[in-house]
Amino acid sequence: MTNEPSAFASLPREPFLRGYRVLRIPIVDADGAAAWPELFPPTKIDDLRQTVGPRHFSAQMMLEYISDERARLDANALRFYAGELDLRTARLVCINNSHDVGSVASPPSWGGVASECEPRGGYDANLNDSPPSPASPVLPPKRGETRTHSDDHVTSQITGVAAYWDPSSARAGADSSVCALILRDDRARRAFIHDIKYLRINDADIHPMSTQCGMVLDFMETHGLRHIAIEVNGLGNAMPEILRDTAIRRGQALVVQRVINHEKKERRILDALEPLLGTGRLYAHERVRNSPLLDEMADWSPAAGAINRDDGLDAVAGALRLQPIPVRPRGSGVRPLTAKTEFGV
Numbered sequence: 001m002t003n004e005p006s007a008f009a010s011l012p013r014e015p016f017l018r019g020y021r022v023l024r025i026p027i028v029d030a031d032g033a034a035a036w037p038e039l040f041p042p043t044k045i046d047d048l049r050q051t052v053g054p055r056h057f058s059a060q061m062m063l064e065y066i067s068d069e070r071a072r073l074d075a076n077a078l079r080f081y082a083g084e085l086d087l088r089t090a091r092l093v094c095i096n097n098s099h100d101v102g103s104v105a106s107p108p109s110w111g112g113v114a115s116e117c118e119p120r121g122g123y124d125a126n127l128n129d130s131p132p133s134p135a136s137p138v139l140p141p142k143r144g145e146t147r148t149h150s151d152d153h154v155t156s157q158i159t160g161v162a163a164y165w166d167p168s169s170a171r172a173g174a175d176s177s178v179c180a181l182i183l184r185d186d187r188a189r190r191a192f193i194h195d196i197k198y199l200r201i202n203d204a205d206i207h208p209m210s211t212q213c214g215m216v217l218d219f220m221e222t223h224g225l226r227h228i229a230i231e232v233n234g235l236g237n238a239m240p241e242i243l244r245d246t247a248i249r250r251g252q253a254l255v256v257q258r259v260i261n262h263e264k265k266e267r268r269i270l271d272a273l274e275p276l277l278g279t280g281r282l283y284a285h286e287r288v289r290n291s292p293l294l295d296e297m298a299d300w301s302p303a304a305g306a307i308n309r310d311d312g313l314d315a316v317a318g319a320l321r322l323q324p325i326p327v328r329p330r331g332s333g334v335r336p337l338t339a340k341t342e343f344g345v
Contacts, residue, residue, distance in 0.1 A: 027061040053275030075297035156185035160324025176311035182319040215245040229257040272317035
């Protein structure tokens with residue numbers, strides 16, 4: 001067997017890619033014209049921008065990468081509303097807080113009436129809408145500054161609901177134990193932080209887990225919920241069984257979904273919230289203002305790691321990432337059907 005010289009052995013040895021040129025063609029040029037209008041007309045480009053958010057759009061379509069460490073959650077981009085869900089129509093009437101909310105058809109929250117929901121397969125995490133989006137990533141908000149974006153009167157057809165509990169010991173000085181409720185309008189591509197609850201218990205409580213489960217069940221009953229997802233990493237591993245036992249003693253219907261997270265918390269939060277905030281598609285109920293969530297948003301940075309106070313953000317991100325439970329209009333009631341049994345001969 002002989003070793004013959006390679007056909008490439010005689011070629012001059014030059015550094016790989018010496019003298020190469022970089023060709024960059026962003027999807028939109030400096031004048032705003034589409035680079036490939038036959039495949040990507042302006043309407044499709046706008047839809048792409050709304051789908052992925054300004055930071056990912058800049059990196060993927062404009063070829064201008066922006067590091068995750070520079071990303072921020074703009075609490076000022078939240079759109080606040082004061083409406084409630086009408087279970088008869090499955091519509092959420094978003095009313096500016098300067099208007100009278102008495103015109104909303106349903107009572108506050110869901111009136112304690114359980115929604116007729118059932119799990120279904122498949123989940124599309126892209127909650128898209130078409131309000132104007134910023135041309136570039138937003139600057140971090142100033143602490144204590146809140147800018148309200150509230151449409152005077154917007155009605156959304158709610159298609160799904162998701163409740164998520166990120167548990168902790170809930171002791172003083174410990175991480176927060178947080179429940180979040182998200183409503184989704186997948187047709188109009190909007191998401192609504194309808195309620196959020198930070199659980200705190202007395203350090204002297206001898207049954208802290210059971211006490212928390214009672215608070216969670218109260219939260220669910222207030223909003224007519226029967227399904228909740230629980231993060232079972234670490235301390236949360238025992239919570240599903242304790243919650244079920246507590247619900248059985250109270251005679252409360254309950255379905256518990258166990259969630260195990262393998263992805264870093266910072267990545268989960270950033271991917272779930274930033275595209276929605278950056279494109280004006282994330283709404284929050286007025287009651288959310290009274291929670292620590294806005295401060296968490298204002299202070300949050302993906303580079304801060306464990307320094308972040310982000311338990312509420314983690315709960316909201318978890319709810320946004322869930323497969324939602326479908327919500328269907330109940331209508332005005334069931335109409336009886338009577339068969340005609342008398343026939344003339």
